[in-house]
Amino acid sequence: MSVLKNLQNLSDLEFYKCAEKLQDDITDFALRNFGLKRSPRSVNQIIKDIEEADQETINGIFAKYGKKPNQGFNSEFPEWFIENRKLHLIAFTDTLIENIIAANIIHPVTIAECDQRRCLQDAAIGVCGNLYREFQYLKRHLPINLNWIAGTIALIQYEKLLKGWRQSDNKIRNKIQNKQG
Structure with missing residues (x-):
């Protein structure tokens, strides 16, 4: 039909x-x-096996601007x-x-x-x-x-x-x- x-x-x-x-x-x-x-990433996720001296330098830079190096970053x-x-x-x-x-x-x-x-x-x-x-x-x-x-x-x-x-x-x-x- x-x-x-x-x-x-x-x-x-x-x-x-x-x-x-x-x-x-x-x-x-x-x-x-x-x-x-687009998942948030920290410095440690971006740079693997970072040397301790470099990590301290990064921590100092982040502290200067009131940020933490392990906080999440958005993609570019x-x-x-x-x-x-x-x-x-x-x-x-x-x-x-x-x-x-x-x-x-x-x-x-x-x-x-x-x-x-x-x-x-x-x-x-x-x-x-x-x-x-x-x-x-x-x-x-x-x-x-x-x-x-x-x-x-x-x-x-x-x-x-x-x-x-x-x-x-x-x-x-x-x-x-x-x-x-």
Whole structure:
């Protein structure tokens, strides 16, 4: 038994499943701080087998500035930068899913509805470009290994399924125009 188009489940759409997987992968990557080791480290963790004289020199320098040599140090990347980039990536994936859902809800019966649906599809495709650009930006500014998330980047490029979905709407648009014309 077939299901009416307006009652079909959204998860049956391959591009939607792909977008959900992309969202999950990017969220996992962001939760792991892009694979950067950001755990606090002390001098003893950075310099192994430090000589006693050098340790005393270090202790003196730290004491001069009111710090302890065994306290934790943050990594060389500012926390605000990492958090900002994580929020960008997650916002892009949220927008991608929102645009796909909003476009899929519209079952056009007029040219205006076709145009509205197409704008949302275009926006979803644009988000894929922004995601790809964001990963290139991260690669330029952080020592992350994009091979680690090569599958995710491939999913971004796999979003050409969205273009196929948008192109299939041309048939609907032509039927509506033929009815009106």
